[in-house]
Amino acid sequence: MEKQRYAVVGAGALGGLYGGLLARAGFEVHFLLNRDYDHVVANGLRVDTRLGDFHLQDVHAHASVETMPPCDVTIVGLKTTKNGLLKDLLPSPTREGGVVLVLQNGLHSEADTAAVVGPERVLGGCCFLCSNKVGPGHIKHVDQGRVVFGEYGDHAIDVTPRVQRIADEMVSAGIDAHATGNLPMTRWKKLMWNIPFNGLSVALNASTKEIVDDPDALELAETIVREVHAAAAACGVNVAEKAIAATIDVTKEMVPYDSSMRLDFLAKRPMEVEAILGNPIRAAKAVGFTMPHVETLYRELKFLDRRSR
Ligand SMILES: NC(=O)C1=CN([C@@H]2O[C@H](COP(=O)(O)OP(=O)(O)OC[C@H]3O[C@@H](n4cnc5c(N)ncnc54)[C@H](OP(=O)(O)O)[C@@H]3O)[C@@H](O)[C@H]2O)C=CC1
Ligand SMILES: CC(C)(CO)C(=O)C(=O)O
Numbered sequence: 363m364e365k366q367r368y369a370v371v372g373a374g375a376l377g378g379l380y381g382g383l384l385a386r387a388g389f390e391v392h393f394l395l396n397r398d399y400d401h402v403v404a405n406g407l408r409v410d411t412r413l414g415d416f417h418l419q420d421v422h423a424h425a426s427v428e429t430m431p432p433c434d435v436t437i438v439g440l441k442t443t444k445n446g447l448l449k450d451l452l453p454s455p456t457r458e459g460g461v462v463l464v465l466q467n468g469l470h471s472e473a474d475t476a477a478v479v480g481p482e483r484v485l486g487g488c489c490f491l492c493s494n495k496v497g498p499g500h501i502k503h504v505d506q507g508r509v510v511f512g513e514y515g516d517h518a519i520d521v522t523p524r525v526q527r528i529a530d531e532m533v534s535a536g537i538d539a540h541a542t543g544n545l546p547m548t549r550w551k552k553l554m555w556n557i558p559f560n561g562l563s564v565a566l567n568a569s570t571k572e573i574v575d576d577p578d579a580l581e582l583a584e585t586i587v588r589e590v591h592a593a594a595a596a597c598g599v600n601v602a603e604k605a606i607a608a609t610i611d612v613t614k615e616m617v618p619y620d621s622s623m624r625l626d627f628l629a630k631r632p633m634e635v636e637a638i639l640g641n642p643i644r645a646a647k648a649v650g651f652t653m654p655h656v657e658t659l660y661r662e663l664k665f666l667d668r669r670s671r
Pocket of ligand 2: 467489490491492506555556560619620621622623
């Protein structure tokens, strides 16, 4: 089967890594670049990864979507705080059809993409990945790397051929990619990590290791994990009970890491508070379930987000 052509809109820590791995494997990948365009054109893209460091000199780099060809798969790797740009960025690479794979954190992060290209062309996924952009055109992948994605929607469905095809292509490029027929389950499971650990890492000014090593911070994290687990159930997503302990255990085993939200906070960038906390709070409220601990954290983060900028 012919290889699909990819676009990466938001070629940072996540988009640069997965797009870079696909390009290294011989896929045609078009990267939309922002501040790094000149650097990448002159010096290429450097990726330091546990999968084997590599450097791509000749990258299909674009300073504007106008020069991007139509692509079969457009990966969205922007921060959700930049989703207002999607109405201008997506029409060009998706103009002849194709799907858009939204790999952003949060709940219903796909909604902004769906508003541009239509929900039937949207796939969503979660990345269990620790990666940072450490310099212009320079990505450092420090831990994990699994990506799980499927059709966007509120219900479980069978894995579709288009999802499986992308997963197979990613696997052939060395990516730990998995197709799912249950995106809501994948997203809520990831939120069981993101809500407590992204949120508390900012509110407590602590790394994930500091949180799990302190009895009070750990108890707070566990309480929030349980609350998110219960909210998922209220929304009809029954995550297995054992996922609660697993969420804590995986964090104890992780390399000491600053969550993406803490990195944004320290760099005075907008934090993904609405996608990661606001949307789940609203989804739970819509079915009559409230998350008091998560709401407290949400208000604190909104305050800190405003004050930091
Ligand atoms: N990094 C990780 O390990 C993980 C990230 N995620 C999620 O993935 C998403 C992306 O995060 P991450 O990759 O870390 O973020 P980054 O900030 O590293 O990447 C975002 C990229 O978007 C680019 N961008 C911003 N504005 C524009 C624009 N106008 N045109 C084109 N490109 C633009 C930025 O370019 P520039 O820097 O030049 O402005 C940057 O390279 C988030 O939702 C995050 O929560 C999920 C799991 C793990
Ligand atoms: C859980 C983690 C660290 C990567 O899987 C993440 O999603 C984040 O930092 O936001």
